[in-house]
Amino acid sequence: MSLKHLVVVVPGIGGSNLVDGKERRVWGHDLGALAMAPFRAEELAIDNPLVPAGLLRVSGALPWTGVASYGRLIAKLKRRLQLSNDDVSAVGPQGVLNPAASLVEFGYDFRQPMADSAGRLRAVINSVRGNRRVIVVGHSMGGLVARWWWGVLGGHRVCDGLVTVGTPHRGAPKALDWLVNGVSLGLGPVGAASRHLLTDASQVLQGWPSVYELLPRYRVIKSEAGILYPHEWEGAGDWFRDRAGVAYRTHLELETACVAATEESPQSAFMAFYATGHGTLSSAFVDRDGRLRVSKDDPDWFDTKGWKGGDGTVPSLSATPVERESVNERTWSPEHHLAMADSDRAVAYVAQFEQDGKGNVRGGSDEDEAWIGLDYDVVRVETSTALGLRLNGAEVDDGVVPQVILKAEPGDGGDRPADAMRLEVAQTADGGWEAGLPGLPPGSYRFTVSLDHVPGVDRVETSSLIGVVEA
Template sequence: MDTADRPTALADTRADLLLFPYDFRLGVRSAAERLHTEIEDRLAAMCGTEREKAGRVVVIGHSMGGLVARYWLGPLGGADRCAALITLGAPHRGAPKALDWLVNGMLGGGVPFGRASAVLREWQSVYDLLPRYRMIAQPGGTPLYPYELGPAVTARAPGFSARAKAAFTLHEEIREFWSRPEPGIALPKVTAVFARGHGTLHRAAVVGDRLEVGDKDPDWLPNSGWGGDGTVPAISAIPVEADSDRNAWRAVPVKHLALASAPEALENLAMITSPSLSAVLGDTPQSPWLGVDLDDVLITGTTPSLRVRLLGAERDPATRIHAE
């Protein structure tokens, strides 16, 4: 394992396990370029020929890290180096929470965080996380992409339309590669670990010069009622090319941050690196779970509102839910 992320440590370019931190603020493309350099340096130290470098890498990416990995694999040409990609709650199709923060600003317990909102509007990463599907209802018209919003709605985010369009183009670059890979390049196996059932911002609506964003699933999109992990809708956490590949889906009951340590990642890694193991198929957790809706930010001294739903089982008079 490489410990180069510690200030006093030197990088071991022959380490076979790499923790890859990156500057979230700079966005997907910047982080992917760094990842490309890092992997190429390490493969050069470990492998003598180009043939030996093929299929040597397995990537586990949480949240935006999944997008970083897919950009490296696609537009930056890393696919022939990679055997498999495991994403954990990755917003392959974007996260409506990013749209809400950019247009309406951050709220905590109903209190606006003006300075934090202004800072977020300067970060390319938040634009890169905008939904790349039509999730904004408008009166009497076709649902909109975020970059199609008018200036009156996005007045608090200067330059929103251009930056949102650039972010959409980035997602299209990823999709283009995965739908039509270069000749002779074998696509790595992709496993998408995601969560369902938790209240997750998913649908927006233009109301006058305002944008209302809520957790009701868009009724014009498939799989209504799935919800998500509290940050990323479940349908967004499944990459486009895996739409019909149920074997690539792994549903878990935890929320977004907890997905980073989900045991399913290591289980899938074992399946990939140990041919004798057989895959566990299906997209439903093995036992019932709780869908939890709770604000990300709570104000000290206030009473939080918590909503809990039993999922994966029918509730009857004998059912008991215990909080620990």
């Protein structure tokens, strides 16, 4: 069934397939295939020309972090909007494979500046839109690309709805940690030990303009000199401060353009989906030795309005743009960052635009239900660790313990266990729980957490992805 709108999905960092000049996949999987390409960091260096070729259909794991897949999101949109396979098309190296499609999967070179990717997004939309109005759904960094198209490039004039899901509109301290300290597998001794094993990946990331645009747009570093923006910290080298300064000014340009666009096109709806309650890098400080440390503590120099933590990657205070203050332009969602890529709430919101009346196309910021917060990092292969769990919005009796089931994601390759496994769970002193994760082969795994006997709702459940990497 054709839609009256053109719906475009823009993925996050790592969510697009990339191929070289010979159409050999360097990152991702072949269109229609499921096995992930072997990863070699040097092939993703910024000076190696690559071309986007569709979205990831299965979850993947870079050597230092998990990346979302978009097969579930596309499937949910198809069901909700009653679309056939012919109504969905990817953007390949030669353009949109089916220009008449109602749902377009926009892949892009996630190494490049958002302005470059947004320019390509504009060209794709203009080539297939015809007389249709547009709905754009951007996950994570894809929301920044979409917002640049909307505000700077004039997309607001043809857009009925811009939907961002887990987007770091004000940046993410994880990017600060990667660029200054190098990529690692989490915090603490394990993270420190992994940094020297990931030197190649760190050097590659330092060349990506896109990662600098993910730096916190807010004062994030606590130091003897005061509370600083990343580009103001003199402890970093000139190479970092210069690039961080360019990224900061890019965000100022984006915000100015979006203010003007909102005034010109007030009928163009905006909605940011965000999460709270998950362990999320949110602040940074300079230790007595002059080294930068990132922390999952909320910055105490801001009023975070009770929005503790974030979605595991994006702090809740970053998930809405500076120029957007209305509670009707943000909606809470309970998922962890990777699982938000196919958020049921975002899918339902998009579907509202195909209804005859749009009076209910709005949101709210109150977390009005119980949900399970998660705290975990990428795991090194064959290394035992723990998943942190916490019930938010309700309380249960002592002794009530959640059930955690882990299963390998299909199609990710590798010699991984085929059967689901139940993890051992123990209560912690602070009222949460820890689920013991055994040493596992590399790849992507989905875990489901369910908790019974929760007052008012009886059962609370959540699901997310974790990457096990070789480092």
